[in-house]
Amino acid sequence: MMSAEPIDTIVIGGGLHGLSAALHLARAGRRVVVLERSWVGRHASGASAAGVRTLNRHPAEIPISLEAMDMWSNIEAIVGDHCGFHANGQILVAEHPRHVPVLEQRLASTQAAGYRHEELIDRAELLRLVPAISPHCTAALVARQDGAADPHRTLQAFRRSAEAAGVVINEGFGVTAVERCGSDWRVSTGQRDFVAPTIVNAAGAWAGRIAAMIGDDIPLGHKASMMIVTERVAPLLKPVTSVVGRPLSFKQSDQGTLVIGGGLQGRADIDRQKSFVNFAELAKAARAATDLFPSVGTVRIVRTWTGMEAKTDDYLPIVGASPVASGVFHAFGFSGHGFQLVPVVGAILADLIVHGATTRSIERLSADRFLRRRAAE
Ligand SMILES: Cc1cc2nc3c(=O)[nH]c(=O)nc-3n(C[C@H](O)[C@H](O)[C@H](O)COP(=O)(O)OP(=O)(O)OC[C@H]3O[C@@H](n4cnc5c(N)ncnc54)[C@H](O)[C@@H]3O)c2cc1C
Numbered sequence: 001m002m003s004a005e006p007i008d009t010i011v012i013g014g015g016l017h018g019l020s021a022a023l024h025l026a027r028a029g030r031r032v033v034v035l036e037r038s039w040v041g042r043h044a045s046g047a048s049a050a051g052v053r054t055l056n057r058h059p060a061e062i063p064i065s066l067e068a069m070d071m072w073s074n075i076e077a078i079v080g081d082h083c084g085f086h087a088n089g090q091i092l093v094a095e096h097p098r099h100v101p102v103l104e105q106r107l108a109s110t111q112a113a114g115y116r117h118e119e120l121i122d123r124a125e126l127l128r129l130v131p132a133i134s135p136h137c138t139a140a141l142v143a144r145q146d147g148a149a150d151p152h153r154t155l156q157a158f159r160r161s162a163e164a165a166g167v168v169i170n171e172g173f174g175v176t177a178v179e180r181c182g183s184d185w186r187v188s189t190g191q192r193d194f195v196a197p198t199i200v201n202a203a204g205a206w207a208g209r210i211a212a213m214i215g216d217d218i219p220l221g222h223k224a225s226m227m228i229v230t231e232r233v234a235p236l237l238k239p240v241t242s243v244v245g246r247p248l249s250f251k252q253s254d255q256g257t258l259v260i261g262g263g264l265q266g267r268a269d270i271d272r273q274k275s276f277v278n279f280a281e282l283a284k285a286a287r288a289a290t291d292l293f294p295s296v297g298t299v300r301i302v303r304t305w306t307g308m309e310a311k312t313d314d315y316l317p318i319v320g321a322s323p324v325a326s327g328v329f330h331a332f333g334f335s336g337h338g339f340q341l342v343p344v345v346g347a348i349l350a351d352l353i354v355h356g357a358t359t360r361s362i363e364r365l366s367a368d369r370f371l372r373r374r375a376a377e
Contacts, residue, residue: 020346037174047307084150207332232256
């Protein structure tokens with residue numbers, strides 16, 4: 001059975017990137033349908049630590065990340081809710097003097113490129129910003145405008161705004177085939193087929209499979225990043241804290257729980273859409289947390305989880321038009337740090353689809369970089 005209403009764009013994947021693209025397109029007047037295999041936020045977007053970080057970004061991402069940060073500062077005007085975003089800063093700590101040159105070199109390179117969002121601070125300022133941190137810590141790099149949001153609140157806000165703008169979200173609609181249909185694309189699901197001239201591929205860990213359906217053979221790895229959440233404790237810290245040379249991202253939620261990650265990897269079973277915690281590995285994050293914050297040593301862990309997403313060879317996402325198939329636009333491979341980019345990537349996709357071009361800097365994010373490299377092999 002085919003969809004009755006005409007559609008301009010089919011968005012495959014109801015994570016935050018699919019919702020953001022759908023929202024921006026609908027506000028630009030496009031008729032948009034989202035097809036989500038499970039339910040909105042089922043995978044990476046619902047599992048995210050939701051750090052909103054410009055700090056220590058890859059140089060190729062800095063321009064769009066800074067624009068995304070402006071959008072986060074204004075997120076209530078964009079999606080009608082504050083999304084639990086607090087700009088309490090993100091901090092990269094040097095535990096020992098031998099780690100300080102890492103921070104100095106990073107600062108020198110971003111400043112040489114003309115950026116001023118990162119700042120090197122000494123122990124005194126670090127202790128002022130994070131009084132609970134162990135006094136053995138020496139210095140830190142800080143991005144004061146950074147922070148963290150609430151992933152579920154963010155999902156609800158993007159969903160509500162997209163639907164208010166006219167987006168139709170179909171949950172339980174897994175895409176099984178994508179084929180040419182004249183100058184349009186026919187997208188098949190178990191229930192119905194959908195036809196439209198443009199497609200956004202925002203299928204997260206499975207986006208490589210959607211890309212292959214339209215002829216883009218993009219090599220992708222997968223991540224199964226792990227998280228810990230503890231029982232509630234009294235107010236302990238405001239900035240999100242990470243540390244040079246160890247796997248740690250440490251923050252306190254609005255509810256008082258400590259949310260601990262740092263990119264440690266569990267196991268992803270992409271075919272079964274399941275991922276599994278590796279407790280021995282995850283213990284490294286718990287160890288780093290108690291070394292940096294000795295007072296949390298007796299706090300109880302309440303839950304652990306993993307979330308899957310696609311990873312590229314250079315850890316940069318793929319954002320832009322398909323190099324081989326006209327009318328198909330990719331947004332995937334965020335490699336563990338796509339939450340912060342959500343508002344801007346949706347705007348970029350709308351630029352590309354509605355205007356055929358964008359002034360935002362995405363040259364280094366093209367799928368071409370992998371197809372070319374393959375051709376050269
Ligand atoms: C544990 C964890 C912590 C993280 N922490 C941070 C952080 O602190 N800061 C940060 O910036 N980023 C972070 N990230 C990364 C960030 O969450 C992701 O980059 C972002 O959520 C990706 O969103 P997405 O919409 O691309 O993918 P997803 O949310 O995974 O959405 C893709 C959707 O596509 C659907 N789909 C797949 N195949 C099909 C199909 N065939 N048909 C229909 N639908 C399909 C899936 O069901 C899924 O819902 C973290 C990720 C994880 C897992």
